[in-house]
Amino acid sequence: MQTLPKIEETLIAVIKTLPTEKQQALLEFAEFLQAKTASKSPSKSIKGLWANADINLTEEELSTNRKEMWANFPKDIEL
Numbered sequence: 918m919q920t921l922p923k924i925e926e927t928l929i930a931v932i933k934t935l936p937t938e939k940q941q942a943l944l945e946f947a948e949f950l951q952a953k954t955a956s957k958s959p960s961k962s963i964k965g966l967w968a969n970a971d972i973n974l975t976e977e978e979l980s981t982n983r984k985e986m987w988a989n990f991p992k993d994i995e996l
Contacts, residue, residue, distance in 0.1 A: 932940055
């Protein structure tokens with residue numbers, strides 16, 4: 918495997934031999950790779966999102982809401 922400076926030199930030498938449209942395609946691919954490997958901020962956990970929301974539902978209220986929510990859901994779906 919080549920070292921980084923050697924890879925850069927080889928890459929530049931190869932690029933110089935390509936026609937302009939191929940150089941453009943290579944540039945677009947390199948930018949794609951760069952964007953793909955760019956550091957992304959880690960997703961923030963939603964755990965505890967409603968912890969301080971002061972929502973107090975009883976089991977009965979939850980059950981009623983579930984029944985209402987699923988009441989009109991189609992039951993004759995063929996898989």
